[in-house]
Amino acid sequence: MTVTIVIAQGGGPTAVINQTVAGAALETMKRYPGARVLGALHGVRGIREGRFVTLSDLSEQELLRIAATPSAALGSTRDKPDEAYCEAIMRGLRGAGADAFINIGGNDTSGTQAILRDASGGGITFLHAPKTIDNDLMENDHTPGFISAAEMVAGAFLSIDLDFRALPGIYVGIVMGRHAGFLTASAAAWSLDEEGGPHLIYVPERAFSRERFVEDVKSVFHQYGRCIVAMSEGVTDAEGRSLVETLVPREMQERDAHGNLKLSGSDLGQAIERILAEDLPGRRARVDTFGYLPRGNIATINDTDAREAYAAGAFAVASLEQGHGSVALQFDGERTVCKLVELDAVAGKTREMPDRFMHVHESRISQEGLAYFNRLLPRRYDPAKPFV
């Protein structure tokens, strides 16, 4: 009987998510000669609608070229399947003759796999392979996609710091991350020296206050003559309200059909610009919204990240006979290894950045935090120290 593996991608794309597809496809073709590997288009939606490509028809060379291409080549989805949707997915998988379904994604995607496992009644193995630039999956030391995104952020902040040594002022870069501050904190990974930016880091894990922010900026500016800030889109005040909610006039706030406030980097950027203009008048200030620029950037695909993403896909296939589960990247003290963990240990949960990664009393990264980011992201550049 022909082995059939279905692969799908879910959630926001990354620079290396296609490596995981290629790793899973090529490992299947190696372990199960003659197997069929189907790629579902736009995630579970493609399974429901019967839209597949046959990845096992492609050559190794073609698959490796796809692997090296950022973003989700199969297309992605943010659909959260309800009961009827789950039944449609199950029909789709059975119709395709699937023995296993490997879904590559973050918390939501692992949640989908747990739901499908429970609804399946057996016969199909449900695996989750990790992917997220947010780095917020439980059981993982870090996640495929994160290092490349962090490399873009770290390089950008090193560059911005050099820029503001030449022309002093205040800079705030708004970085994605609704619940976890890892990507924002990675801005500090390649800081040039003791005086190097980012000087201040604001993450969702720590309550934000306007007064504290303004005092922080004043203090850094006084000390260094410039101030570089990395701020998460997801920062909230002590009551858990987003900055957009507290800072943007109500009539300017945008809400969706359910009345949920739309969190946008541009809104936050404008709110921060207004704070700086009001509370630090006369200072040259600039706010940029990084937004999607780090997440699948072709200029900053990191080799380690690419290798690990490939390995996660291959390991999912190598684990098939152990049953349902989630592939996790763990650190054994010396190197990163793949482990198979329970889907429920990952599904729908969020790993926040450990509080000890930040200084206790200051809005900046701690030595332990820096050591973590430097382990994942060894310095790539060796710039000269400017004369100013």
Next chain:
Amino acid sequence: MTVTIVIAQGGGPTAVINQTVAGAALETMKRYPGARVLGALHGVRGIREGRFVTLSDLSEQELLRIAATPSAALGSTRDKPDEAYCEAIMRGLRGAGADAFINIGGNDTSGTQAILRDASGGGITFLHAPKTIDNDLMENDHTPGFISAAEMVAGAFLSIDLDFRALPGIYVGIVMGRHAGFLTASAAAWSLDEEGGPHLIYVPERAFSRERFVEDVKSVFHQYGRCIVAMSEGVTDAEGRSLVETLVPREMQERDAHGNLKLSGSDLGQAIERILAEDLPGRRARVDTFGYLPRGNIATINDTDAREAYAAGAFAVASLEQGHGSVALQFDGERTVCKLVELDAVAGKTREMPDRFMHVHESRISQEGLAYFNRLLPRRYDPAKPFV
């Protein structure tokens, strides 16, 4: 008598402006053994205040390491010298024993050189070496710093296009450029295929209308199921008013001490988000502000750009005996060559992007425009075409 050359950097930093410093310094040391090369800190301000570093004391290796570092290692300035300031600069140059002053920068910097030449009464040669990511200097085919910035923008838009194939929606990237659209239009340089984004480009050289923009986006979205937009910060309406002025509520507009409207990418980004929410409700949309990310980005330093920036500095020194002037990068039909042109041909003028670089009736780049960007920026990546 010892030859003394003063070098300074002006205006916004770029990824390769230090190459020009190194090129000038090393060419001086080669042509005039024993010469002193002084680097003024923070441009003409450093000359006025007598703040110099002696670049000729550094080894070739040290100078080449500085050359490879983005942003202005000597520091920069946006000071526009008045008469008294000019006299102070002249005193500073004479005090330093300067035979020549090479000022690296854009239109304003070349303007400073023309003013100083006229005020000098002879004895010092004033040279301008080109630098700007805006690519808006007269007499130049393109300017040092532009190609690296354009590489960041082109790679980002290629990546964003791949991202939005995976998860369809509308994306607007706001790119620097107050008067010239070159950097924004470079977003199209590495477009993946016929359907590839950016699908729409809005530059300062063409009047912007909200109605036309919304129709454009609707039409592209209808055709491709997604819409990627590159928009200059400097876009204005038919009356020359900035979008911020026309779209942002008056009470949200920020003005400086002189009552001048502050043009900010975040303001524009938020205004565009509101247009999309109001006129294209229910569509997934995202607006990011690139801001300073392209201009000195250490991840996208382009080799050609670096070489040409170095050559411009070396050529300035090689031209010293021809008198005052501005170094220009010109294209002779086969390759880029340095020429010395009159300071007045460059000073204070702006080269706009030729109108023929855009389609006559559509908000997209023309074949001629694309050929220009592809000549400067050959494709660096060969991504696979996604399945979706």
